[in-house]
Amino acid sequence: MARKRKTRQEKKIAELRRKLAAQKRRSRKVFGPERTIQVPAEKTKLPPQTPSIKKRLPLQTFDKKAVKKDLLKTLILSILAISLELVVYFILKQA
Secondary structure: OOOOOOOHHHHHHHHHHHHHHHHHHHHOEEEOOOOEEEOOOOOOOOOOOOOOHHHOOOOOOOOHHHHHHHHHHHHHHHHHHHHHHHHHHHHHHHO
16 A cells, blocks of 8 residues: 655654653763763753644645646646547547
8 A cells, every 4th residue: 555645734743742751861861980970951842642623734735826726727638648649539430
């Protein structure tokens, strides 16, 4: 089975998870021969785990111009393919 590509939002979530894990690793206590030292963690703003419905971003964002261009290209290629089939059909019918 083909592997599904990660969306931009999934990549951002994974990056935030890695930052959070790195932050937790840095904030653990380091044991030295004489005493315990607390290593401060960097302050990073993380989004809440369950954002409100109003603040949720759409999962799929797209450029309307690109979609229009793709649909136009598909339409032109479809018309060309059907025209070619009709030309071949009439040529074979004549012969």
